[in-house]
Amino acid sequence: MDELQKALNDKSLTISTLPEKGRCLFTTRAFFPGEVIISENPYVCVPNKNKESPQSKCEWCFSSRNLKKCSACHVVWYCSSKCQKSDWKLHSVECRALSKIDKDRLKSLTPSIRLMVRLYIRRKLENEKIFPTTVMDNYKHVEPLVSHMSEVDEKQLVLYAQMANLVNLILQWPDSEVNIKEIAESFSKLACNAHTICDSELRPLGTGLYPVISIINHSCLPNSVLVFEGRLAVVRAMQHIPKGTEVLISYVEIAGSTITRQKALKEQYFFTCTCPRCMKLGQSDDIQESATLEGYRCKDSKCNGFLLRDSDNKGFICQQCGLLRDKEEIKNITNEVKLISEKASTSFSSGHKAEASVAYKMVEELQMKLYHPFSINLMRTRETLLKIFMELQEWKEALLYCRLTIPVYERVYPRCHPLLGLQYYMSGKLEWLLGETEAAVRSLTKALDILRITHGTLTPFMLELLSKLEEARAEASYMLHSQDED
Numbered sequence: 234m235d236e237l238q239k240a241l242n243d244k245s246l247t248i249s250t251l252p253e254k255g256r257c258l259f260t261t262r263a264f265f266p267g268e269v270i271i272s273e274n275p276y277v278c279v280p281n282k283n284k285e286s287p288q289s290k291c292e293w294c295f296s297s298r299n300l301k302k303c304s305a306c307h308v309v310w311y312c313s314s315k316c317q318k319s320d321w322k323l324h325s326v327e328c329r330a331l332s333k334i335d336k337d338r339l340k341s342l343t344p345s346i347r348l349m350v351r352l353y354i355r356r357k358l359e360n361e362k363i364f365p366t367t368v369m370d371n372y373k374h375v376e377p378l379v380s381h382m383s384e385v386d387e388k389q390l391v392l393y394a395q396m397a398n399l400v401n402l403i404l405q406w407p408d409s410e411v412n413i414k415e416i417a418e419s420f421s422k423l424a425c426n427a428h429t430i431c432d433s434e435l436r437p438l439g440t441g442l443y444p445v446i447s448i449i450n451h452s453c454l455p456n457s458v459l460v461f462e463g464r465l466a467v468v469r470a471m472q473h474i475p476k477g478t479e480v481l482i483s484y485v486e487i488a489g490s491t492i493t494r495q496k497a498l499k500e501q502y503f504f505t506c507t508c509p510r511c512m513k514l515g516q517s518d519d520i521q522e523s524a525t526l527e528g529y530r531c532k533d534s535k536c537n538g539f540l541l542r543d544s545d546n547k548g549f550i551c552q553q554c555g556l557l558r559d560k561e562e563i564k565n566i567t568n569e570v571k572l573i574s575e576k577a578s579t580s581f582s583s584g585h586k587a588e589a590s591v592a593y594k595m596v597e598e599l600q601m602k603l604y605h606p607f608s609i610n611l612m613r614t615r616e617t618l619l620k621i622f623m624e625l626q627e628w629k630e631a632l633l634y635c636r637l638t639i640p641v642y643e644r645v646y647p648r649c650h651p652l653l654g655l656q657y658y659m660s661g662k663l664e665w666l667l668g669e670t671e672a673a674v675r676s677l678t679k680a681l682d683i684l685r686i687t688h689g690t691l692t693p694f695m696l697e698l699l700s701k702l703e704e705a706r707a708e709a710s711y712m713l714h715s716q717d718e719d
């Protein structure tokens with residue numbers, strides 16, 4: 234038995250191989266909800282830097298505070314000398330390579346390129362015995378990761394080859410040490426195996442490769458959840474998992490129709506999901522769910538029926554009241570939504586938040602006419618409005634939009650999903666701020682019930698939630714006593 238399998242045995246886990254899935258991780262004992270199944274440090278990771286997340290972050294811990302640039306390469310940031318020291322073995326080699334590249338080329342230095350540069354440096358340092366290996370931390374576990382290279386389309390292959398060339402130029406190693414084709418294949422591996430590192434509120438911070446956790450397969454009805462405590466990846470059981478069960482997480486956003494989920498899985502991971510939700514594809518309840526989440530609303534604003542395309546292709550028929558919705562009318566509203574959404578998005582990204590809030594409200598109004606009340610598109614617009622009003626510190630409006638999203642979250646996410654827990658948490662915090670103490674106690678309790686399972690109980694994030702709930706409970710009970718005395 235190999236070392237990794239032995240280490241996994243000690244964690245009550247085992248690796249099996251199934252013809253339709255490849256490697257899978259199975260439990261060898263039962264796990265209770267909230268229990269940590271496996272945790273792993275990244276083999277390599279990098280902070281994200283893009284339009285959505287333009288802030289620089291510490292290379293080691295992803296903090297955005299007290300950052301200082303590496304004085305030699307001027308590319309990498311650290312928040313403390315402790316973080317810089319922890320990263321030094323790897324960065325010292327990377328730093329020399331980055332210092333040599335010219336300014337123009339620096340512009341092409343995306344997080345993916347940096348992740349690959351780091352991967353090859355780590356492998357080299359491991360081979361030279363400068364970087365120690367452990368049972369979990371070993372390039373040996375990167376080798377068997379799936380790449381799906383033969384399924385990648387021509388355009389993507391060209392892109393991988395260009396990226397591999399850039400990595401090669403940065404490393405400037407002899408041909409005996411790197412091979413462009415191999416680097417291109419490693420890019421394909423990263424696309425199917427790397428994970429987005431998020432903070433406790435599931436905001437993306439970076440990308441990391443966790444080769445052992447990468448053995449875990451996908452389900453749209455997962456029994457486990459992957460969260461991060463700093464750079465440590467932690468997989469927790471979301472429900473009771475019996476002995477001999479496959480550990481499954483979700484790779485994609487599961488709020489969506491079966492077709493949408495399957496498309497996302499096929500495009501990035503090259504497989505057709507056969508989870509119990511996907512097996513319902515084409516069945517009447519699956520058709521109803523897709524039409525509700527991604528389809529149009531009934532012409533009669535009081536009717537909550539779902540619509541299906543009519544046989545004459547004139548439009549869509551409400552399956553509850555039989556009213557026809559003309560496709561031209563739908564097309565006109567869709568075009569209007571598209572136009573105003575573009576304006577709204579430009580205002581938001583250029584920092585004109587008040588202007589953006591007005592435009593997004595117009596989008597919301599039109600989408601309410603267009604889509605079913607449980608529409609994902611409408612929910613996304615309301616999430617954006619929530620974000621804008623939070624940034625504008627308009628708490629009442631923020632609470633209104635937070636509350637509007639919750640029924641859709643309750644419908645599209647499993648009972649114990651972290652995003653549902655976080656939405657209850659947001660609602661609780663806003664209610665507490667606005668003096669709606671009893672509502673805050675209810676929301677914070679619901680948040681705690683979910684997040685204690687998905688996030689554990691001991692992290693600073695959870696301790697803060699617990700203390701907020703205690704404060705709200707104390708105030709609610711004080712108010713009750715004061716009323717009694719009156």
Ligand SMILES: C[S@@+](CC[C@H](N)C(=O)[O-])C[C@H]1O[C@@H](n2cnc3c(N)ncnc32)[C@H](O)[C@@H]1O
Nearest residue numbers: 254255256379425426447448449450451502504
């Ligand atoms: C992160 S890897 C998971 C481990 C992989 N099975 C292996 O052998 O290394 C992702 C790949 O696993 C496969 N996979 C994951 N979930 C699957 C599922 N539910 N059904 C079929 N294949 C799946 C796909 O090939 C996917 O690209």
